[in-house]
Amino acid sequence: MxxxxxxxxxxxxxxxxxxxxxxxxxxxxxxxxxxxxxxxxxxxxxxxxxxxxxxxxxxxxxxxxxxxxxxxxxxxxxxxxxxxxxxxxxxxxxxxxxxxxxxxxxxxxxxxxxxxxxxxxxxGPNRPPMGGLEAYEATGGVQYYVRRREDFRGKRVVIAGGGDSAVDWALALKDIAASIAVVHRRPKFRAAPEMAARLDEAAAKGEIEMVIPYQLQGLEGGQGNLSGVVVATLQGEQKVLPADVLLPFFGxxxxxxxxxxxxxxxxxxxxxxxxxxxxxxxxxxxxxxxxxxxxxxxxxxxxxxxxxxxxxxxxxxxxxxxxxxxxxxxxxxxxxx
Structure with missing residues (x-):
């Protein structure tokens, strides 16, 4: 009214x-x-x-x-x-x-x-330029926000990005998810220095996998169920990261x-x-x-x-x-x- x-x-x-x-x-x-x-x-x-x-x-x-x-x-x-x-x-x-x-x-x-x-x-999120996003967005295979950390318990999570959100959520989810892989195109992150240092520490302990220097290339799976994220270097070298959820944090x-x-x-x-x-x-x-x-x-x-x-x-x-x-x-x- x-x-x-x-x-x-x-x-x-x-x-x-x-x-x-x-x-x-x-x-x-x-x-x-x-x-x-x-x-x-x-x-x-x-x-x-x-x-x-x-x-x-x-x-x-x-x-x-x-x-x-x-x-x-x-x-x-x-x-x-x-x-x-x-x-x-x-x-x-x-x-x-x-x-x-x-x-x-x-x-x-x-x-x-x-x-x-x-x-x-x-x-709204800046979405990565990859084909087939819509099908995985509909099933939660690709998500842009984290409303409940518990939703990621026991899942293989790939996080893409180099800012505060990517770093903060990698740290916040590392003890909940089955695995965390962080994809970034260069070693330096734009996050707060203290949080970037914590990320390096977690990576050194094997709690987080750092996938550097790589960029998102594509998605693997069927019927909206994500099974892997394809990443590639600037030279075209590719590999597949096992994944249940992709979290792209590009602002x-x-x-x-x-x-x-x-x-x-x-x-x-x-x-x-x-x-x-x-x-x-x-x-x-x-x-x-x-x-x-x-x-x-x-x-x-x-x-x-x-x-x-x-x-x-x-x-x-x-x-x-x-x-x-x-x-x-x-x-x-x-x-x-």
């Missing part, structure tokens, strides 16, 4: 950065509404890898993605922010102090400022959807922002998290958290014009009732 809401800040995207922005706005006595195309909050943490351990959240040596979202929801609960889930923002009109956002379900949200925390936008394709038509400056599917305020090229519209870009930007959840705080402070003069902001630490201020 379509809703008409009046708020201070409309937050587009309910992933970690968007959720924390609710908290930061609330601490400055600004009301917020969350809007997300997914049917539940959490963004990629919920939709793609709820059981993936995250290692760079302060005070948490490791925390699973779903648990992080649960804790963030508890943190913002006192502010009771309305949520429009399963909705895609289709239009933005007005100006700073008086925006109107519309959704594909007919909702109208009036807000004084907008924070775009859309992550990768509408996301996500980004689609900002209607946001790309709002008149904001774009830079390779990202929104350039002023680092000190996170404001885009449109006054009153700010961007945080993975969708925002500026010199020195790090695509880390913790940086998205910091940007949420910066954006909230930048928005305060728009929401409360003429009212001085006397910043207090949360330890002395507490959470507003």
């Amino acid at each position: 379509a809703q008409v809401l009046d708020t201070d800040v409309a937050i587009v995207g309910a992933g970690p950065a968007g959720l924390f922005a609710v908290f930061e706005c609330g601490m400055l006595k600004m009301r917020a509404v969350l809007i997300d195309a997914l049917d539940e909050v959490g963004g990629q943490c919920t939709a793609l890898y709820p059981e993936k351990p995250i290692y760079d959240i302060p005070a948490h040596p490791a925390i699973e993605a779903a648990d992080l979202i649960t804790q963030l929801e508890k943190q913002i609960a006192p502010f009771d922010a309305p949520r429009l889930l399963g909705r895609r923002v289709t239009g933005l009109s007005g100006a700073a102090g008086a925006f109107t956002l519309s959704t594909d379900k007919g909702d109208q949200v009036k807000a004084k400022a907008v924070i775009i925390a859309a992550g990768a936008g509408a996301f 996500l394709s980004m689609d900002l959807g209607p946001i790309a038509d709002w008149g904001l400056a774009l830079e390779r599917h990202h929104l350039p922002v002023t680092p000190a305020t996170c404001e885009t090229t449109m006054p009153g519209v700010l961007a945080i998290g993975d969708v925002a870009t500026y010199p020195g930007k790090l695509k880390l959840i913790l940086q998205g958290f910091a940007e949420g705080a910066m954006a909230a402070h930048a928005i305060h003069p728009i929401v409360h014009p003429g009212k001085a902001l006397h910043f207090e630490y949360s330890t002395s201020q507490g959470v507003p009732g």
Whole structure:
């Protein structure tokens, strides 16, 4: 059912950065509404890898993605922010102090400022260029996300890729799967150095097979049941890796959807922002998290958290014009009732 809401800040995207922005706005006595195309909050943490351990959240040596979202929801609960889930923002009109956002379900949200925390936008996997993928995708022989580690218990798993996802999941599944083989075209990985070192250590112990320098070439099996992954060197030397599941981790394709038509400056599917305020090229519209870009930007959840705080402070003069902001630490201020 379509809703008409009046708020201070409309937050587009309910992933970690968007959720924390609710908290930061609330601490400055600004009301917020969350809007997300997914049917539940959490963004990629919920939709793609709820059981993936995250290692760079302060005070948490490791925390699973779903648990992080649960804790963030508890943190913002006192502010009771309305949520429009399963909705895609289709239009933005007005100006700073008086925006109107519309959704594909007919909702109208009036807000004084907008924070775009859309992550990768509408996301989907970059699929490897191999024939016959569809048949194996349908049976789970080829998968692009890991929602439950237990689904891979006792299976022969081949992981392809050289980034954080490939390395993190190789380590997370090595004690569950029957075997793990990691296929990469070169010895150097683009993952965090500590995790890459752990991968090397696991390989040295024989817990993970490193298939380097190879690339995916083809799939073997019948009736959608995967039995092997064909890999090849740049010189054309081939071999077959026994496999029940192939996990290709080649990143996500980004689609900002209607946001790309709002008149904001774009830079390779990202929104350039002023680092000190996170404001885009449109006054009153700010961007945080993975969708925002500026010199020195790090695509880390913790940086998205910091940007949420910066954006909230930048928005305060728009929401409360003429009212001085006397910043207090949360330890002395507490959470507003």
